Amino acid sequence: MTTRKSSHNFNAGPAALPPEVLxxxxxxxxxxxxxxxxxxxxxxxxxxxxxxxxxxxxxxxxxxxxxxxxxxxxxxxxxxxxxxxxxxxxxxxxxxxxxxxxxxxxxxxxxxxxxxxxxxxxxxxxxxxxxxxxxxxxxxxxxxxxxxxxxxxxxxxxxxxxxxxxxxxxxxxxxxxxxxxxxxxxxxxxxxxxxxxxxxxxxxxxxxxxxxxxxxxxxxxxxxxxxxxxxxxxxxxxxxxxxxxxxxxxxxxxxxxxxxxxxxNGGLSAMEARNRQKAQLLYDTIDNSAGFYRGHAHRDSRSDMNVTFTLPTETITNRFLDEAKDMGFSGLNGHRSVGGCRASLYNAVPYESVEALRDFMVSFQRKNQ
CATH class of the missing domain: 3.40.640.10 (Type I PLP-dependent aspartate aminotransferase-like (Major domain))
Incomplete structure (x- = not known):
């Protein structure tokens, strides 16, 4: 039996499934x-x-x-x-x-x-x-x-x-x-x-x-x-x-x-709390980036499921996506109709993957701003 390759799955759908279910x-x-x-x-x-x-x-x-x-x-x-x-x-x-x-x-x-x-x-x-x-x-x-x-x-x-x-x-x-x-x-x-x-x-x-x-x-x-x-x-x-x-x-x-x-795993109230925590981790990273990352959604309408953002230029965006892919992050490309980046944080996406993405975003900004 082959071993499942470790990756951080942020695909918008079809999306991550719980390892226990698989x-x-x-x-x-x-x-x-x-x-x-x-x-x-x-x-x-x-x-x-x-x-x-x-x-x-x-x-x-x-x-x-x-x-x-x-x-x-x-x-x-x-x-x-x-x-x-x-x-x-x-x-x-x-x-x-x-x-x-x-x-x-x-x-x-x-x-x-x-x-x-x-x-x-x-x-x-x-x-x-x-x-x-x-x-x-x-x-x-x-x-x-x-x-x-x-x-x-x-x-x-x-x-x-x-x-x-x-x-x-x-x-x-x-x-x-x-x-x-x-x-x-x-x-x-x-x-x-x-x-x-x-x-x-x-x-x-x-x-x-x-x-x-x-x-x-x-x-x-x-x-x-x-x-x-x-x-x-x-x-x-x-x-x-x-x-x-x-x-x-x-x-x-x-x-x-x-x-x-x-x-x-606690039902919908537990899913909601965990999903909100995951989303807030990325929104805080965006809000604290001094404009390097710019969220698409207005703060009063932000989704906990799909965090969308752009970077200063298309060149930097493509570099971000290429490096992210090399680091094991999957599905961060924004939808083809709007571009930019998107991290989908559905129920089965673990908090540890979101932490890893946060760390990568902070490191990437430090090297490219």
Whole structure:
């Protein structure tokens, strides 16, 4: 068996996975639960996989404190698939959907909905280069909106909603893309009607998408658009317990194991405290650099998941990234649309890796300023 090479994984997604989970998977890969078969070889209708499937859903509910007023679905296609499923299911012909724009992913979600119906933006940070999330009091929202869509964390720009409390004031259904921060912090699920999240940031590998949807919204969906194909309807998957068709069985197994790891390591409150500590270590380094490092996000909108920053010149930035790679740091390039640097600090990124990055940043500044 080869030894895993030591590296500091700051990739934005697919991202770091807990070593304990990977070790468990390696031990069970050929023989899951003494069945003589890999979990990937079991039928999704057989008891060994069904147990994994329902345990993943039950653990998600425990961690988030999800009441019986909601269904948890395990779907395929990632968040980009949800960009279409949401308006297909929720956007009536005589309504408008309201997209709060906080970055590229919220723009993509709106663009997909534009194909299917009428939309508008009741708030946007685009005129500020997406450096901050719009102030709640500046957002236009109407009870007549088909739904109000937000992106909780913006991986490209390194911004995030700091507080979801006032979203309960909106009268229309609230939909959230939480792909990059779900299970990284506590939040009130009851303030949302639909939440979707690709797993490949905090809770597993690419291939499975968690959808949390209220039963009330599921009832409404049945009357929105009867011509939506069954495979694209949330009520289809809810009625069949996410087993309408073959699910991504290995990804669900990994999801279950990663959620157990979160639970065994203190749950969401512990993840939140540790993630905040990791992010603060880098933000302090940026703030104390006398402008050598410049954070993209405004301080009141900073993300704990994705720390984005630039250096004085493109030449120095490229030198920083080259030297970082040689030192064993992976994934520090900023998104191709904005450049600069980005360190993604998801749940499985250890504090020691962030300390190592902090030390490298301090040393690099000393040599290059």
């Amino acid at each position: 070790q468990q998977v390696a031990a069970e890969l050929e023989n899951f639960d003494d069945t003589g078969m890999s979990i990937m070889e079991h039928s999704h209708r057989a008891e060994p996989y069904e147990r994994v499937h329902h345990e993943a859903i039950a653990t998600a509910k425990r961690l988030l404190g999800i009441s019986d007023d909601y269904e948890v679905l395990l779907l395929q296609g990632g968040a980009s698939h949800q960009f279409a499923m949401v308006p297909y299911n929720l956007l009536d012909a005589d309504q408008r959907a309201n997209y709060i724009l906080t970055g590229a992913w919220s723009e993509k979600a709106k663009n997909e909905a534009d194909i299917l119906g009428d939309t508008y933006s009741g708030g946007s940070g685009k005129d500020q280069a997406y450096r901050r999330v719009p102030d709640f009091d500046t957002i236009d929202a109407a009870a007549e909106d088909a739904y109000i869509h937000v992106t909780s964390n913006n991986t490209i720009y390194g911004t995030a909603w700091q507080d979801f409390a006032r979203m309960s004031e909106w009268e229309a259904p609230v939909v959230a893309d939480m792909s990059s921060d779900i299970f990284s912090r506590t939040f009130p699920v009851e303030n949302f009607d639909l939440i979707y999240a690709g797993a490949q940031k905090n809770i597993g590998p690419a291939g499975v998408t968690v959808v949390i949807i209220s039963r009330a919204l599921l009832e409404r969906i049945k009357n929105v658009n009867p011509r939506v194909p069954a495979i694209l309807r949330y009520d289809t998957h809810a009625d069949k317990h996410s087993l309408y068709h073959t699910p991504p069985t290995f990804a669900v197994y990994m999801l279950k194991n990663t959620l157990h790891w979160i639970e065994e």
